[in-house]
Amino acid sequence: MTEGMVMNLVRLLLYLVGMIGFAAFNAAYLTLLERKQASWMQLRRGPTEVGPWGLLQPVADGVKLMSKQLLLPRDVDVPLFLLGPIMVVVPPILCLVTIPFSETLVARNFNLGLLMIFAFGAISTFVLMLAGLASANKFSSIAAARIVAQNIAYEIPLLVIVLSLVMSTHSFNLHTIVDQQAGGFWHWNLLRLGTNPLMPVAFLIYFICLLAESNRAPFDMVEAESELVAGVFTEYSGMGFGLFFIAEYVNIVVGCCLATILFLGGWHCPFGLLPGLHWFLIKMYALCVMVVWVRWSFPRTQFYGLLNLSWKILIPLALANLLLTAVMLKLF
Amino acid sequence: MTIDLSPEKVYPVVSALLFAGVAGITLLGAVVAASARRLVYSVSGLALSFVGLAGIYLFLQSPFLALMQILIYIGAVCVVIMFAIMLADVVEEKSARPRALLAGIACFLVAAMLAFALIVLIGRTAWMPKAVQVNTGAVQDIGRALLTRFGFAFELISVVLLLAILGALVVARTGRGNNRE
Incomplete structure (x- = not known):
């Protein structure tokens, strides 16, 4: 074995361990962030018992989930039921592979990275629906039907927005997209009004679609605990249930990373000082806090409201944005 | 060793x-x-x-x-x-019920014939030499080919999709009208 191959294998293994660790850490501590922030917004104290300020709460949660029995209800379709939680975690973790966290910290600088993330995101819709159908439960089936309607409706504006962004960046490579935004915050895609005056609107549409695609409140029709018990997750217990939540939080992280890269200049500093990993993480976690903030501020919408928002407002806006970008590119 | x-x-x-x-x-x-x-x-x-x-x-x-x-x-x-x-x-x-044996055999025969024909076809086709292939399937090349060389097919596909959308709308509309009456 040559030196290069060994280095490649070691690099591969290190990134694999790093990705899974990063995903697990985020899943664990975003739940704590969610609970702390919710309690802060509702004038409560949240988890305080386990560790200082409740910092060990995620560990306790994990131990609890792992020690619970994995129940298999009688009428369940066993292979698909068991495959659901496993397959739902894999795509978001794979998405992390192509995300450039800083100038040098990227597992695989893939030319079509942006496209890859959306392709793998599409798989998780399918898997969530399979899990719902395999559960042999009315609530799960209704939730599965909702997932399809919701994810198809919001995938269209999301892809159209990203398409108009790609038209102005000329690249699917996330590293290149960040590189183009070097300098101060006025170089960020969010404020590149020269190529498209509607850029801030595009960011807003992206953010709404991010909430809907990762099934977060106010669009959490998949879970909707006041209507559907726990939606798709109703029949799952123990770590099977836990895996769905890990997937949800990793999806949020991937979505926020993508927003940081596409609109907020990635690892570049707003004032052109000290670019690096820390700026990426600050922007990414600020967006995560915003996602949680939205969840605890707005009530769940009705399902028709959800679909109307997408088909009647977001899609026409996204298409107008696409057209405007094309016109601006042609004129200037 | x-x-x-x-x-x-x-x-x-x-x-x-x-x-x-x-x-x-x-x-x-x-x-x-x-x-x-x-x-x-x-x-x-x-x-x-x-x-x-x-x-x-x-x-x-x-x-x-x-x-x-x-x-x-x-x-x-x-x-x-x-x-x-x-x-x-x-x-x-x-x-x-167990699937009919005769139907199974017939299906197998048809599939085998199709596979045989395809293999023969693959064997006889004069494939393009490697150098002529679109370079590494890059997005730019695919886009250029779609809008120039295959422009006609591209536009035809969009017409087909438009018709499909219109058809879906027609079906959905009549369904709604019948329910109301």
């Missing part, structure tokens, strides 16, 4: 193994799709087969096609088929 692990020796073996794996997944998915009793399994098999096909595209150095295969065929086509199954509420016969 020392094993020679130089890149020239290892890479062909690895790529052959990868190809075998990808082709195996495609075939396995196809067999599941064709032989499953429950429709849910058929669609899952189809999705698995699509994943394998995406792998083959990747193997042929065309990552753009591979990703589009996953994005469109799994993310849209499979999901919509599954949705249709859920809406149609198919009564799934758990203890379906």
